[in-house]
Amino acid sequence: MSLPISKTAAQIAPFRVMKILGQAKQLEAEGADIIHMEIGEPDFPSLPCVHQAAIKAAEQGCTHYTPTLGLPALRQKLSAFYADFYQAEVNAEQIVITPGSSSALQLVLTAILNPNDKVLMADPTYPCNRQFVELLQAQVISVPVDADSQYQLTVERLEKHWNSDVKAVMVASPANPTGTLIEQDELLKMAHFLAERDGYLIVDEIYQGLVYERPAESVLAHNHLPENVIVINSFSKFFGMTGWRLGWAVAPKQLIDVLDRLGQNLYLSAPTPSQYGALAALEKDALIELEQRRQIFQQRRDRLYQAMQAAGFTLTTLPQGAFYLYWDVSEYTHDSEQFCAQLLEQTGVAITPGTDFGKVAGNTHVRLAYTNDRIEEAVERIRQFINNLGDTSI
C-alpha cells in the first residue's frame, strides 16, 4: 500500500531554523554550552499581568469560543492602541483577531488569491509568505533585493516586475530576516501604485514596536491611504506572547465578511485565554515594561554590531528594527547551511542559514537573532571559528 502525499506538501521546505534548533537542543542535552541566536522569538517570557488576566477570565468561566473575528473588547482596545500610539484611525470592525499571525497571513491570502495568481515579494523574505502562496496554487514572483536598497522593495521595483496576474505585493517593516524598514512615503507610493492596478499591498508589521532610534510607525497612520492595504500583526514579538498564539489583521471593510466566513472554517476562533491576556498586555503599565524590553533589544543590537565590527567582520546594514542581523558571509562560504551546522557543532553558537529566507543569496547569508544576552561571547566564538577556517572555505 502506498500512502500518497500531495505535491505541494511534498515540496514544502522545512524551517531550517527548526532543524538547527533541534540539533542545538540535542547538543545541549549532551552537555554542550549552546548560545541560542537561531530562533525568532524574544527570550523574555510573557508578562505576569498577561498570565493573571488569562487565569482570571478562565476562573470566571470565559473558556468558551469567542466570536471568529475576536473578542469585541480586544478589537476595540487595539483600535484605541492604534490611535494612541500610532496616530492611526483604525475602526475596530476592520480588526480581525487570529490564532497567531500565521493564521492572519493564511486567512488574508486565502481570501484574495485564485490558483495561478501571482504575488510579488522580496528575496530574502519570511519563508511562510512563499509557502502560503504556493499552498493556494498561486505563484511567487521573487524580487532579489540587497543591502543597497535596505533589502526592501520599492515602487521602482514594482514597476519593473509588474504584470497583470499580480494580485498582491507582500512587504515587511521591520523585516525578517534583515531588520530593515521601508520609509512611509515609499509604502504610500506602493499602495497607490497597486490601487491603480487593483492589487493589494500586504504590510507585515509583526515586528512593530521593535524599532530603534526612531519612533515606531504604522502604514495605517496615513490619512489618504487607499483601501487596498492589509496589515498583519502579532502579539508574539513586541508583546512577547509567542506561545499564546495570537495575531491580528487589519483589512478593508469589504473583506471582513469573507474573512469572518473563512475564519469560521479555518480555525473557528483565536484562543480565549490568550485574548484576555492580550487585553492586559495593552494596558499602560504593561506597555511601559515592554518599552524597557525594547531598549534592551536596542542595546543588544548595538553590542552585536560593535562586536562584529571589532572582530573585523564586514557589515553592510545597521538593522533598524526587529531583533535580527542578516550577515553576508560570502567571504567564507557559499553553503550557509553547512556553515551554520559546523559553527554549531564546533562552537555551540546556533544561528540560521539564509536559505530559510532567500533563494538568490541565501547560501551566502546567515541570520543572527539577538534574542540572547551572551552576545560578545557568541561573536568571539564565531571569530575563532572563522579564523580556524583559514583558507579552507566551506
Next chain:
Amino acid sequence: MSLPISKTAAQIAPFRVMKILGQAKQLEAEGADIIHMEIGEPDFPSLPCVHQAAIKAAEQGCTHYTPTLGLPALRQKLSAFYADFYQAEVNAEQIVITPGSSSALQLVLTAILNPNDKVLMADPTYPCNRQFVELLQAQVISVPVDADSQYQLTVERLEKHWNSDVKAVMVASPANPTGTLIEQDELLKMAHFLAERDGYLIVDEIYQGLVYERPAESVLAHNHLPENVIVINSFSKFFGMTGWRLGWAVAPKQLIDVLDRLGQNLYLSAPTPSQYGALAALEKDALIELEQRRQIFQQRRDRLYQAMQAAGFTLTTLPQGAFYLYWDVSEYTHDSEQFCAQLLEQTGVAITPGTDFGKVAGNTHVRLAYTNDRIEEAVERIRQFINNLGDTSI
C-alpha cells in the same frame, strides 16, 4: 478600485449556526429569554485544574513556542491515555498536537490532497470537511445518508461511489450533526477497502468519550489496522476546552515529517498554556469529573428524546453520542433556515438549520444541541410554535 476576492473564498458558506447565535445574542441583549441549543460546545467551562496547570506553567516561564508537533510530554500522555482507556497502542511519535481540530483537519488534508483529487463523505456532515477540501481545489463526493443507515457511510456505499480519483474518505463517530456511531467492524472493513486502493480513511473522533450506554471506542484499538487510517481528535468536547483551541491528529509514521513541515508553516505550534492545561485534563481526577459531565449529557439526551416524543414529534434515531439530535422537520417545513429563524424570533429557542450540514436534506432537518439544561422548556416552546403553524407550513 476593485478589491478582488478569490473564487473559493467568495463561495465559502458561512456557518449558519454563527448567524443564529448572533441573532440570539442580539435578542438576548434586547431582553428576550433565549434557550441556546444552537452552538456545538459544552455549556460547562473548562476544569479548574486546567486553568491552574496553564498558569503554573506560564509563571515558570513556559510561554514560548513548543515544538511544532507538540509538547513531548503531552504526546506521551496521550499515548498512555489511548493505552489505558481505549486499549489502543499509539506511538507518541504518531501524535501531532494542533491548535484545535480545525487545524488538524486542514493539516492532514493539505498533506494528502492534490487539486482535483476527490474525497468521499456523508451528507449530512460537519461543514468544515467540505470547505477544507474545496480550499485545496479538490472535490467532495457527497454520499446522501439517512436514518436507515444511522446517517453513516458503509463499505457498500464506498464500493458504489468509488472511483480512482478518490484519495480519502472522511467519517465521524460519534458524528456531528447526528450523534450516531459507526460500528468498529464496519470501520475496519472500510479501512481495508481503502488500503487496497491507496486511499486514506480519516476518522473524526472529536466527540470520543461522549458516548452513551456503551463504552467509548477508538478505531486505533484494532490490532491489524492498516496504515492508511488517520484520526482527528480534540480537547474541545469531552474535555470541555473549546476556547483553549487544542486538538490532535494520529497519523501514519510516514506522514509525520510532512505534517511537521506543514505545521511549521501553517501555525508554528499549538498554544503553549493550552498544552500544559491539557496535561492536567488527562489526570485521573479530571477524567472522573469529565465522566460525571458525560453522565449529565446522557441524562439530557434522554430527557430531550422523551420530551420530544411526549410532544408528539416523530424521531427516527436515538443519538448514541456527541450532544446533538438531528430532527427531520419535513412535516412542517422545507426551509429549515426560515423555520429556525421564526422559532428563535417567536419562542427564543435557538437551534441550527440542517443546511449547515446537508445539501440533500438540510432544508428538512434541524440540529438541537443538548448543551443547555432547559430542555423540557425548550421542547414545550417548540411544541407551541409548531401548533401555531397550523396548516400554514413554512
